[in-house]
Amino acid sequence: MLKAEIRKQALKDRLLLNDSLYHALNESLLKQFKTLNFSQIKNIHIFLPITEKKEPNTFLLIEWLSKTHPEIKIIVPKADFETALMTHHEYLGKDDLKKNLYNILEPQKGSLHEGEINMVIIPLLAFDKHGYRVGYGKGFYDRFLQDINAQKIGLSLYPAIEKIDDVNEHDIKLDFCITPTEIIKL
Numbered sequence: 741m742l743k744a745e746i747r748k749q750a751l752k753d754r755l756l757l758n759d760s761l762y763h764a765l766n767e768s769l770l771k772q773f774k775t776l777n778f779s780q781i782k783n784i785h786i787f788l789p790i791t792e793k794k795e796p797n798t799f800l801l802i803e804w805l806s807k808t809h810p811e812i813k814i815i816v817p818k819a820d821f822e823t824a825l826m827t828h829h830e831y832l833g834k835d836d837l838k839k840n841l842y843n844i845l846e847p848q849k850g851s852l853h854e855g856e857i858n859m860v861i862i863p864l865l866a867f868d869k870h871g872y873r874v875g876y877g878k879g880f881y882d883r884f885l886q887d888i889n890a891q892k893i894g895l896s897l898y899p900a901i902e903k904i905d906d907v908n909e910h911d912i913k914l915d916f917c918i919t920p921t922e923i924i925k926l
C-alpha cells in the first residue's frame with residue numbers, strides 16, 4: 741500500500757477507538773515498554789502525545805521511567821514547522837509544557853540537549869514488517885534520525901502492516917517497534 745492511503749486509514753481507525761479500548765491499549769504498551777533493557781541507557785527521547793489524534797499516551801511511559809529509573813534523563817522534542825527540524829529539550833514535568841498551534845505539547849524552559857541520545861521512542865501512524873514507518877508526512881523524524889546513533893523504537897497501537905510500497909531514500913528504519921502485544925525486532 742502507499743503511504744497516503746495508509747495514513748488516511750490509520751488516522752480514521754485511531755479516531756474510531758473508543759475510550760476504554762484506547763486506555764487498555766495504552767496500558768498494554770506500557771507493559772511491553774517495561775520489558776526493554778535500560779541498563780546501558782543514560783537518556784531517552786520521547787515524543788509528547790497529541791491526544792486529539794489518539795496517539796499513544798507516552799506520559800504513562802514517562803511517569804513509569806521517572807519513578808523506576810530516575811537516573812535516566814528524559815528528552816522531549818519541539819518541532820519547528822518552518823524548517824521541519826526539531827530541537828530537543830530536557831523534560832522538566834508537565835507544568836513546563838504548552839500546546840502549540842498543532843496541539844503538540846512542547847517544553848518551555850527545558851534546556852536544550854545537544855549531546856548524544858541513546859534511545860528514541862518514535863511516533864507513527866503505521867509501520868511495516870520491513871521496519872519502515874508512516875507518519876504525518878512532514879519528515880521530522882527522518883531528518884532527526886539520520887544524524888544520530890540511537891536505538892530507534894516505534895510505538896504503535898496496531899500490529900505491523902505487510903509492506904509500505906513507496907519507501908524513499910530518506911526513510912529511516914526502526915530497530916524495534918512496541919505494540920500492545922509484543923516488541924517486534926525489525
Ligand SMILES: Nc1nc2c(c(=O)[nH]1)N(C=O)[C@@H](CNc1ccc(C(=O)N[C@@H](CCC(=O)O)C(=O)O)cc1)CN2
Pocket residue numbers: 787788789790795817819826842844863864875876877878879880881
Ligand atoms: N506527538 C507527536 N509529536 C511530533 C510528531 C508526531 O507524529 N507526534 N511529529 C512527527 O513527525 C512531528 C510533528 N508532525 C506533525 C505534522 C503534521 C501535523 C498536523 O496537524 N497536520 C495537519 C495539517 C497541517 C498542514 O498541512 O499545514 C493535519 O494533519 O490536520 C501535526 C504534527 C514532531 N512532533
Ligand SMILES: Nc1ncnc2c1ncn2[C@@H]1O[C@H](COP(=O)(O)OP(=O)(O)OP(=O)(O)O)[C@@H](O)[C@H]1O
Pocket residue numbers: 743873874875876877878879880881882883886908910911
Ligand atoms: N533527510 C531529509 N532531507 C530532506 N527531506 C527529507 C528528509 N527526510 C524526509 N524528507 C522529506 O520529508 C517528507 C516526508 O515524507 P514521508 O511521506 O516520508 O513522511 P513520514 O515519514 O510519513 O512523516 P514523519 O517523519 O513526519 O512522521 C518527504 O517530502 C521527504 O522527501
